[in-house]
Amino acid sequence: MGATLRVGTRKGLFAFQRQADGQWQQAGEAEFLGDPVTMLLQDWRSGDQYAALNLGHFGVKLHRRAAAASQWTEIAAPQFPQAEGADGPSLQQLWELVPGGADQPGLLWAGTIPGGLFKSTDSGASWTLVESLWQRPERQNWFGGGYDQPGIHSICVHPQASNTLRLAVSCGGVWETTDGGDNWTQTGQGLRAAFLPPEQAYDPVSQDPHRMVCCAAAPQHLWIQHHNGIFRSTDGGHNWQEINSAGPSTFGFAVAVHPKDPATAWFVPAIKDERRVPVDDRLVVTRTRDGGASFEVLSAGLPNPPAYDLVYRHALDVDSSGKLLAFGSTTGNLWVSEDQGDHWQCLSNHLPPINVLRFD
């Protein structure tokens, strides 16, 4: 395996490569050193790489490195149309970036804070806000979850029907289009928000899915790590079943699903709400292999208590084989597993806070 893991942090982009002897080493120098990297994409269709930066004072920027190139080039970032008056939206964060289908070369989808979905048909040279979703009246009921404004952080493109997309919004629930974004349906029946008044607990638009992922080989099967727990769907996100027990906690931000086995998924649990540290100060990964009926608690190679690592929603990834896993924490620790989480090795204890990581 010559795998490469790219890690976007609060202060730059770092790469780690698996060496012939099985050891992982940092590859090359940090890129964008000092700049917050909030999203990464390696487009499997073209080999092009993308990195989204949030420069704070100077706004959100997007860079692309073409497959054969050595240098990054700044390209257009999504931009909200100018509105009448002074209160129009401006891009705060690029929170998700995914390629379209195999039959849609050059097509990219981006999810943002505030909650916009943007489409590019020219590999990010230009972007268009998907007005059909932006203009939905229900969007007025979306609200911020962790940030002041709502945001789209998960976009699942159906691998065999690339005009079908499922989105997850914090906080705005789950949405689906089957015609490439012309029309949208709010889905997500069965998601439950215990943080709302009882009569609103199952209101689909009020849900806070922290992260939603789809099994590549079985795209009707999706998992959500929700603010309120873990949920699974086997019908494309229309209906969800709550998983009531999953090791130390069902709270967390990240979830990864095995690309070939929809019943296998991983989570990094934490104490919910205001603490947001591992339960009993003990960092573990939980894994189900039976669709959530049972969970294993995995800790071999992870630190002894106390550990206060929190894992953000895009900072857990599984590779296309389903064997390699990696996660990184807000305290700058990075681990990789080559056996689906049974054993972990630490690649660094000294990175900046980790926002996102992706296997090539």
Next chain:
Amino acid sequence: MARIHFTSHLQRYVDCPTREVEASTLGTALQSVFAHNQRLAGYIFDDQQQLRKNIAVFIDGRLLQDREQLSDPLRPDSDVYVLQALSGG
């Protein structure tokens, strides 16, 4: 001609040397600079073409007054500094 200076911090991201422009207001001065450097505009203005909230502009030693319309007047020999607010971490 008024001189428009940009914080050296910006030079990391985009080429932005000091420019001399003929303009009677801050807004027209910035537009004149951006006409030759559109990428720079995205670092200074947000999606609504408003000054990004953590950008500060000083005109002849005085903080700008009109952040919305950028109507602050310039003299023919004004010095304008486009800076970022400081932050920690």
